[in-house]
Amino acid sequence: MANLFQKILHKGRFIIVAAIVLTITSAPFMSNAGGSTQSTIQISASDTIAGLSSEIEVANANPFENLEVLVLKPSGNQLSIETVSDKEGKADLTLSDYHLREAGIYSVAAKRIGSNEKYSKEYNFEVRSNTVSTTKSTVELSKNTAEKGETVEMKAYLTDQYGNPINGHSLQVVSSKDTDAIYSPSYVTDKNGVMDFYISSETKGIATYTVLDTTVNKQLATQPKLAFLSGNEIYKEVGGWSNDVAKIVLAAESGPIDSFRISGLSGNVEDGESKTITVTALDADGYTVTDYTGEIRFSSSDDSATLPNDYTFLAEDQGEHQFNLAVKFVTTGPQILTVTDVDQFNITGDAEFDVVNAGNIGEEVIEVEPDFETEEFTREGDFTLISPASGSYSTNEIQIQGEADYGYSAIIYVDDEEAGRTEVDFDNSFSYTLENVDDGTYDIYVDIVDLGEGDPGEEEILEVIENSDLERIVIDTTAPELVSITVDPSGSITPGETIEITVLSEDNLDSVSVLLNEELYELEATAVSGKYQTTAIVPDEEGEVSVDVILVDALGNEVQYRDELTLTVASDTTEIPEEPVLENVLPGQVSGLTTSPGQGEILLTWEASEEGSNPISFYKIYYGPSPEALFASTQTYDSSTTWSITDLQGEDMYYIAVSAIDSEGNEGPLSGVTSSKPLAKAATEPTDIPILTTTTITETGTPGETPDSGPETTAIISLSLALALGYTCRKKLSIQKI
Numbered sequence: 001m002a003n004l005f006q007k008i009l010h011k012g013r014f015i016i017v018a019a020i021v022l023t024i025t026s027a028p029f030m031s032n033a034g035g036s037t038q039s040t041i042q043i044s045a046s047d048t049i050a051g052l053s054s055e056i057e058v059a060n061a062n063p064f065e066n067l068e069v070l071v072l073k074p075s076g077n078q079l080s081i082e083t084v085s086d087k088e089g090k091a092d093l094t095l096s097d098y099h100l101r102e103a104g105i106y107s108v109a110a111k112r113i114g115s116n117e118k119y120s121k122e123y124n125f126e127v128r129s130n131t132v133s134t135t136k137s138t139v140e141l142s143k144n145t146a147e148k149g150e151t152v153e154m155k156a157y158l159t160d161q162y163g164n165p166i167n168g169h170s171l172q173v174v175s176s177k178d179t180d181a182i183y184s185p186s187y188v189t190d191k192n193g194v195m196d197f198y199i200s201s202e203t204k205g206i207a208t209y210t211v212l213d214t215t216v217n218k219q220l221a222t223q224p225k226l227a228f229l230s231g232n233e234i235y236k237e238v239g240g241w242s243n244d245v246a247k248i249v250l251a252a253e254s255g256p257i258d259s260f261r262i263s264g265l266s267g268n269v270e271d272g273e274s275k276t277i278t279v280t281a282l283d284a285d286g287y288t289v290t291d292y293t294g295e296i297r298f299s300s301s302d303d304s305a306t307l308p309n310d311y312t313f314l315a316e317d318q319g320e321h322q323f324n325l326a327v328k329f330v331t332t333g334p335q336i337l338t339v340t341d342v343d344q345f346n347i348t349g350d351a352e353f354d355v356v357n358a359g360n361i362g363e364e365v366i367e368v369e370p371d372f373e374t375e376e377f378t379r380e381g382d383f384t385l386i387s388p389a390s391g392s393y394s395t396n397e398i399q400i401q402g403e404a405d406y407g408y409s410a411i412i413y414v415d416d417e418e419a420g421r422t423e424v425d426f427d428n429s430f431s432y433t434l435e436n437v438d439d440g441t442y443d444i445y446v447d448i449v450d451l452g453e454g455d456p457g458e459e460e461i462l463e464v465i466e467n468s469d470l471e472r473i474v475i476d477t478t479a480p481e482l483v484s485i486t487v488d489p490s491g492s493i494t495p496g497e498t499i500e501i502t503v504l505s506e507d508n509l510d511s512v513s514v515l516l517n518e519e520l521y522e523l524e525a526t527a528v529s530g531k532y533q534t535t536a537i538v539p540d541e542e543g544e545v546s547v548d549v550i551l552v553d554a555l556g557n558e559v560q561y562r563d564e565l566t567l568t569v570a571s572d573t574t575e576i577p578e579e580p581v582l583e584n585v586l587p588g589q590v591s592g593l594t595t596s597p598g599q600g601e602i603l604l605t606w607e608a609s610e611e612g613s614n615p616i617s618f619y620k621i622y623y624g625p626s627p628e629a630l631f632a633s634t635q636t637y638d639s640s641t642t643w644s645i646t647d648l649q650g651e652d653m654y655y656i657a658v659s660a661i662d663s664e665g666n667e668g669p670l671s672g673v674t675s676s677k678p679l680a681k682a683a684t685e686p687t688d689i690p691i692l693t694t695t696t697i698t699e700t701g702t703p704g705e706t707p708d709s710g711p712e713t714t715a716i717i718s719l720s721l722a723l724a725l726g727y728t729c730r731k732k733l734s735i736q737k738i
Contacts, residue, residue, distance in 0.1 A: 039111040039120040041067070045095070050103045050130045050162050058083070058091040058110050066113040067091060072122075074104025082113065084637050097562075103129045103164035130160035131518055132169070132213055137193075139211050139222040144318050145290055148204055148228050154197040156211050156220070158189045165193025169215040173197050177207040188215075201228045224316045227290070255283035257292050260339045260349025268356045271332055274306075274325040274508075274554070279339055279349070281319040290318040295342040299389025302331045302355065303472055306554055307391045310342065325510060328554070329355045338389075345386050345403060345429060382466035385446060392474040394555030398434040404448040408465055411447045421459075424448070437475050445470045478629075479559035480506045480551040483530070485514070492570045495540045499567075503532045505551055515548040516567075542570050585612035587660035587668030590619065595656065595676035601646040602654060602676045608641050609660035609668055617663045621645065623656045627673045630657060650680030 041061050048054040061067055064085060071079040079099055085091045100106075105126055109119035142153040154173065158166045169189050173182050180201045189195045201207070206227045211220040264277040281292035293315060298307040306328040313321060329335055332355050341347040387401040400412050410430040412420045422432040446468040451459040483504035493499060503512055503523055512523040512532040517539045523532035539545060547565040552558045588610030596603040609616055616639040622630035623645055636643050648654060655675045660668040 036116045036118050038118045041110045041120040043110045044123050045108050045125040047126045049128050050101050050164050051097050053097050054095045056093050061085040061089040063087045068113050069110045072107040100127050101162040103127050129164040129166050133161040135221045137220050141224050145227045151198050151200045156195045158193040167191045171195045172212045172214050174210045175207045179203045204228050257281050257289050258284040262351035265351045265353045268354050271330050271355050274328045276324050278322045288319045292319045296339050297342050299338045301336045302329045303390030304330045305391050381469040385468050390471045394557050396437050400432040403429050408448050409451050413445050414442050439475050442473045479557040480553050482561050485565050492568050493538050510554045511552040513550045538569050586666050587612045587662050589669045590658045590671035593671045593674050597678050599679045600681040601644050602678050604643045606641050614662035614664045616660050620659050623654050627655045648678040653677050
């Protein structure tokens with residue numbers, strides 16, 4: 001019997017193999033029955049320019065169907081957007097400029113939400129680099145000092161405002177020394193936006209180089225300097241430099257950094273006046289250390305002074321940097337400004353001066369003892385902290401640095417509460433960083449103590465050895481707010497006409513400018529607090545021109561308001577139709593806004609808004625990190641009064657408000673602002689996405705699924721094998737009986 005069974009198996013192998021092949025080849029068809037197929041939705045998108053939006057069109061969907069659009073960026077990141085088709089199965093949506101700042105080839109695909117289908121066929125569109133940015137484009141020298149006759153390499157990097165390279169542009173380098181020889185092996189910038197130049201000179205001196213983009217007739221803001229020197233000589237006033245920066249010496253000849261010189265604060269300084277200062281790195285002999293690239297920090301005896309942020313010297317600084325309108329003092333009397341190397345506390349430089357009241361310039365200042373108590377926040381300490389110094393800062397980190405005897409510990413106090421502890425290092429210095437500090441005013445001081453035993457951070461204080469003075473710190477990381485922008489004349493403007501632009505914002509801003517027709521105009525402060533004005537020329541072509549506003553405060557906080565104003569440029573002969581004046585009642589204010597936190601999301605509900613002149617079309621949700629900074633927004637699909645804000649950072653507080661939008665696009669007033677914290681997201685396994693291997697989903701949406709191949713397929717294969725074997729055995733037994 002055993003031999004018979006072996007013969008049956010041997011002779012029936014082809015039937016078993018055939019059954020296996022049939023089962024395997026039929027698996028894809030069986031998978032499709034319960035698996036996924038590629039979506040038949042059609043999608044397209046328009047080419048655009050970096051920083052501008054693109055229109056996406058979706059077709060061949062069912063009427064009023066929920067769709068998911070997947071956008072693949074050149075960097076490999078993805079964006080998932082949900083939309084709804086209209087009664088014809090089509091959908092139009094705008095991919096905002098925020099997501100299109102990277103130049104390159106983008107891909108879009110779509111699928112139906114809730115269906116078991118893959119994304120549709122991809123459609124590619126291109127985002128080209130924007131116009132040349134004279135401030136973002138950079139110029140670098142391979143070195144800053146060279147011998148006469150030596151060749152130095154220069155690289156010009158041409159980019160738009162988002163850092164995208166611009167190729168095919170012709171660049172020209174102009175030197176302030178007419179004896180310099182400048183050569184380039186190429187005619188235009190390469191695909192990376194780079195063009196190489198080689199510079200040499202047979203005469204000594206310092207040259208300033210200006211790079212011109214002759215393709216668009218623009219001059220780059222970066223103007224590097226190069227010193228051609230001879231032997232071991234020391235040159236004074238080379239290239240027209242002033243006496244303050246006259247000493248230039250080869251890096252090999254100058255000694256190591258020994259101190260700093262602060263220029264620009266001689267004589268009396270008016271209180272409240274913004275001053276420009278220059279810091280120069282010096283060696284022990286007073287020569288400029290041209291290769292100094294250390295980091296410096298400012299401090300002052302004026303606790304209320306406004307000081308520059310920490311600065312790291314660049315190679316092109318050649319040991320000297322100017323801080324434009326960067327310091328301001330408010331406390332009258334003798335004051336000191338100190339600059340210190342962050343890594344070497346013993347390398348410093350001071351400037352002594354008198355701060356006088358602006359109204360008493362030229363008059364004798366008589367000191368009068370006040371007959372009332374003033375707020376006193378100083379603390380009589382044994383030593384002064386190296387960092388921070390009292391003043392305002394535009395960073396959310398505060399670095400505490402000082403000197404004490406090795407073996408002791410430093411305890412940092414903020415508003416009389418312990419904020420941290422650290423040990424004094426063997427070089428008799430200590431350092432501690434306070435992170436994620438909110439905007440506000442803080443009193444900081446340090447006690448040097450001898451600690452006993454205990455858990456780390458909770459050791460017993462045996463003795464307070466010495467303590468520091470108190471430093472009052474103001475943290476301000478909030479960018480300036482734009483109140484309004486107006487032009488005169490208003491309405492239709494003639495091509496080439498000169499207009500006056502007025503911007504209202506905060507007082508004492510460091511810079512106020514507007515971007516009009518790719519030209520940057522700086523605004524000047526007026527006698528009215530917070531009011532800035534300038535004149536500009538509108539373009540010669542007719543049409544609509546947008547105006548951007550750029551604000552920078554004294555601490556370097558910068559914000560750009562895009563398309564804040566639109567100008568209509570038209571000649572006198574152009575007829576502009578007058579729009580009929582209709583009474584228009586806005587939607588009512590949204591009320592009853594409530595929140596419910598979820599994992600990485602916040603669920604919202606509110607009461608329906610009262611209709612105005614038109615029915616409510618949808619609601620717009622604003623959210624952000626504070627009630628005054630509701631920068632992000634999303635919107636509902638219809639007039640329903642529930643929504644979920646997704647992809648939020650867990651444990652972060654979000655502030656939220658809602659407004660109603662009617663069918664004509666009119667927006668009603670915002671609701672009251674409420675706040676909520678989403679729950680932390682649970683860890684999940686990564687999900688494959690058909691058109692990309694790396695996924696970053698910023699909106700809700702689930703990538704397509706792969707075809708099923710589970711227990712059903714295994715069962716079918718096993719059944720096929722059993723039937724084939726059974727049939728073969730039965731046939732052979734019948735033959736044996738015969």
